[in-house]
Amino acid sequence: MNTTRTDAAVQIRGLRKAYGGVIAVDDLDLDIAHGETFALLGPNGAGKSTTVEILEGYRLRTSGEVSVLGVDPARGGLDWKSRIGIVLQSSGETGLLTVTELLRHFASLYPHPRDVDEVIAAVGLETKAKTRIAKLSGGQQRRVDVALGIVGRPELLFLDEPTTGFDPEARRQFWGLIRSLKAEGTTILLTTHYLDEAAQLADRAGVIAGGQLIDVGAIDEIGGADARRPIVRWRDAAGTTREVRTDEPGLHVASVVAALGREPDGLEVIRPTLEDIYLGLVHDASAGSAREFDDTEEALA
Amino acid sequence: MSTSLMTQGASRVGVETKTYFRAADTLFFTFLFPFVMLAIFSAAFSASGEVGPPGAEISIAALYLPAMLAAGIFLSGVQNLAIDIALEKSNGTLKRLGGTPLSPVGYFAGKIGQVFVTGTLQAGLLILAGWLVLGIDLPTDPAKWVTFAWVFVLGLTTCALLGIALSALPRSGKSAAAVVIPIGLILQFISGVYLQWNMLPDWLQNFASLFPLKWIAQGMRSVFLPEGWESLEQNGSWNLPGVAIALGIWLVVGFVLSRITFRWIRRDA
Numbered sequence: 076m077n078t079t080r081t082d083a084a085v086q087i088r089g090l091r092k093a094y095g096g097v098i099a100v101d102d103l104d105l106d107i108a109h110g111e112t113f114a115l116l117g118p119n120g121a122g123k124s125t126t127v128e129i130l131e132g133y134r135l136r137t138s139g140e141v142s143v144l145g146v147d148p149a150r151g152g153l154d155w156k157s158r159i160g161i162v163l164q165s166s167g168e169t170g171l172l173t174v175t176e177l178l179r180h181f182a183s184l185y186p187h188p189r190d191v192d193e194v195i196a197a198v199g200l201e202t203k204a205k206t207r208i209a210k211l212s213g214g215q216q217r218r219v220d221v222a223l224g225i226v227g228r229p230e231l232l233f234l235d236e237p238t239t240g241f242d243p244e245a246r247r248q249f250w251g252l253i254r255s256l257k258a259e260g261t262t263i264l265l266t267t268h269y270l271d272e273a274a275q276l277a278d279r280a281g282v283i284a285g286g287q288l289i290d291v292g293a294i295d296e297i298g299g300a301d302a303r304r305p306i307v308r309w310r311d312a313a314g315t316t317r318e319v320r321t322d323e324p325g326l327h328v329a330s331v332v333a334a335l336g337r338e339p340d341g342l343e344v345i346r347p348t349l350e351d352i353y354l355g356l357v358h359d360a361s362a363g364s365a366r367e368f369d370d371t372e373e374a375l376a
Numbered sequence: 377m378s379t380s381l382m383t384q385g386a387s388r389v390g391v392e393t394k395t396y397f398r399a400a401d402t403l404f405f406t407f408l409f410p411f412v413m414l415a416i417f418s419a420a421f422s423a424s425g426e427v428g429p430p431g432a433e434i435s436i437a438a439l440y441l442p443a444m445l446a447a448g449i450f451l452s453g454v455q456n457l458a459i460d461i462a463l464e465k466s467n468g469t470l471k472r473l474g475g476t477p478l479s480p481v482g483y484f485a486g487k488i489g490q491v492f493v494t495g496t497l498q499a500g501l502l503i504l505a506g507w508l509v510l511g512i513d514l515p516t517d518p519a520k521w522v523t524f525a526w527v528f529v530l531g532l533t534t535c536a537l538l539g540i541a542l543s544a545l546p547r548s549g550k551s552a553a554a555v556v557i558p559i560g561l562i563l564q565f566i567s568g569v570y571l572q573w574n575m576l577p578d579w580l581q582n583f584a585s586l587f588p589l590k591w592i593a594q595g596m597r598s599v600f601l602p603e604g605w606e607s608l609e610q611n612g613s614w615n616l617p618g619v620a621i622a623l624g625i626w627l628v629v630g631f632v633l634s635r636i637t638f639r640w641i642r643r644d645a
Contacts, residue, residue, distance in 0.1 A: 131475060133641055157477035168469045171398040172391060183387040184478045186379055207398075227476070 082145060084109045084231055084262040085130060090139035092125050092286075099125045101286040103139070112253070112263040114273035114294075117283035118357055123266050124164075124235070126283065130264070131161050131233055144231055157185050160229030162220050162237055170209030174200055174219055177208060178226055185227035197252050198222045199245070213240045221249070231262045238272060250275055270350040282353060284360035298352035305346050307331070309339040316341065381482055388478075388486020393493050396456075405557075406456045407498055410444040411505065413570075418510055427572075432604030437510040442596035443569045445499055449528065450560065450569075450589050452495035453535020457487055458542035458556045465641075466549030474640025484540065484634075491536040499528060512600075520599045523616065527595035530623045534588055537630030544637035568593045574608035581610055588626040595619040 085107035092100040100122040107113045117123045128134040129141060132148035132155075141148060146155045172180070174195060182188035195204050198218040203211060208219055217240050224232060234253075238246045253276050257263060267273055273280050274294055281291035290297055304320040307327045311317050312335060321327045324344045331339050347355070396402055418437040426433035464470050473483060506512040515521065542559075546552040564570055566580055567589040576584070584590040597605065598614035606614050 133471070133474070153477040153479055156475065159475075161472075161475040163468065163472060163475070168467055168472070169395070169399065169463070171395045176391065176394065180387050180391045181476065184379060184384055184476050186477075223472070 083107055083142075084111070084144060085113075085264065086140075086142040087126075087130075088140040090126065090129065090141060091137045092122075092129065092134070093137045099286055100129075100136075103283075103286075103288050105281060105288060105291065107262065107264060109262055110257070110260050111279065112257050112265065112277045114277035114280040115264065115266045115283060116270070116273060116280055116353055118361075121283045121357075122286040123283050127233060127235060127264065127266055131159070132156075157227060158230045160224040160227055160232045162224035162232070162234045164235050164239075168208070170207060170211075170216070173205050173207050174211075174222075175204045177219070178222055181223050182226050187228050189226050189228050191226065194222050194226050197225075197255075199248055214242060214245055217241065218245070218249075221252070225256065229261065231264070232256065234263060234265045234267075236267055237265070238267070238269065246272070270348075270353055274349050282356050284357050287360075289360045290356055294349065297349070298347075298356055302352045302355055303347055305344055308341070308343040308345065310341045311335070311339075314340075379477070381479060381485070384478055384482035385485035385489065388482055389489030389493065392486045392490035396490055396494055402456060402460070406451045407494060409451060410448040410498065410502055413447065414440055414444045414502065414506070414510075417570075428601075429604045429607055432602045434602060435510075435512070437506065438512045438600070439572065441502070441506040441510075441512055442600040443593060445502055445528075445600075446531075446567075446589065446593035446596045447564055447569045448498045448502060449495060449531045449592055450535055450564070452491050452498060453532055453537075454539040454542060455556055455560045456494075457491065457536055457539025458545070459552045461487070461540060461543035462546040462552035462556075463549040465543065466552075471641045480638065480640070487540065488533070488536045491532060491539075495528075495532050515599060523595065524599045527592065527599070527619060527623075530620070530627065531588070531592040531595070534623050534627040534630055535592075537627060537634050538588070541630050541633035541637055544633075563587055563589045566590075568597075573597070585610075585622070588623055591619045591622040 083106040085105065087103055087105040090100055090103040091098070103122075103126060115123055115127065125134060129136050130143050130148055132143075132151045135149055143151070144155065144158055146152075148155075175191065178191045178194060182191050192204075195201055198221055200215060200218055200222070203215060208216060211219065217237070221234075221237055224234070238249055241249060250272070253263065253265075257276075263276075265273070265277060277294055279291065279293050280297050281288050282297070283289070290299075292298075301320070304322060305324045306318055306320055307324050308316065308318045309328075309331055319327060328339075328342065328344065331342075345351075396407075414437070417440045418435075421436040424436065426435055427439060428434050461470075503514065507514050515524075542556060543552075546555040563584075566576065566584040567587065568576065568584070569589065573581070573593070581590075594609065594614065595616065597609075598616060598619075606612060609615065
């Protein structure tokens, strides 16, 4: 199965999606390799869900080229659907079937399904296997969603905010499950609001804001070297807060102490986390559009 | 390769039927409703004694049995599927299924299969209850049962397809019952289900003839009402060829409409 495949699992070139006059996704390029776990990050309304739904075949694009497992998702047939797995955001199904009944049914739709009992065990629902889904807690129902997404043994798995509503222990357990899928060679496209989750699971991440991919790279490289540079912050003699990004924070602190001739007030040395870097990226991207918005408001006033 | 249509269809019929019997509201308003109405009509009008043309008088219960069989076909097909599919559209069930290798034909096979399993059980129990509990005489002529079989199968298939087509009408799952049930109620009142057919004025009979329920009810009356009752029909005859033609036309309409309107999701809402 896993021969020398040089083509990417997901390939996007110049993707554009407009709803009426509103542009949701604007000229987006992205490759995701076979076997890779890729995290797509971005604030609500940034174009994340639209992009993923185009890849899943749920939405049609306005223009651009998209290939998912070598197939245009707008024309993806049943064979193509049997090779992908989709875990959607929360669903409101009636839940009159038990966990086992629903999973057995979904397994029957796929040519090479996973063993239903193993899948139930993998999502930690053994004790609830004979319980109707409507009677499960929100977090347990979310695990059923995940189980339904993987029971068909997909080559490519879409996970849309999979751990929303999980308690910390369930989230750890879920991470273990995703790592085992990854070890089997499953390609995973994850969208999440939890930056620690992206840092734990993903090989690479991309940040979408305002419909554009503003950065993409390995988890420990995203945002660039500058964004990772430590920050030294202190208050100068006049009481004004000063901030400097430097690769040599210790030396800088020493020079500040020397210049002041005393211990500086409010001294901090900050090493940006993935969350800081992400927020910085999104903030920079939205600053431009926020200014435009202000202008419009003024014009209207 | 996805699994065969047969496997998918059979698997769908299984989960659809289980879900049907586990949903308390469909169980009452679709499955048990004709039983409740038969009991109410039989009890309410029991004082009026036997009715019908001279020499062919029957009990009120016997008059209402074919009417409730027709109502059951209509409810199991149109009302059941129109509400069910509209709900599945709005609660995310269809979106999820649309992301799996389930073929739309397999999905429809599951719905129609569920309609046939539940509709057949309903009709069988109605006839049994009429015979054992209400003491209604059942036809002995095999030709009558042949008529019953084709009217039942044709009527139920037509109603199932029309239900699928009608599911496109409600704008949301919440409004589905409010949109579908009144349409059904009006049709049942004007088609000779709740009100005795020959009591309706000509213009209303002609109007009802545009819709399939009138023809199903007429076909069922031809099976269960004794000779002599055909004089109370339009043109004084059971007009079975007319039943077949009208239902055949609605079958095609239902098929075409459900093909045109059905989507797993609204792709660009």
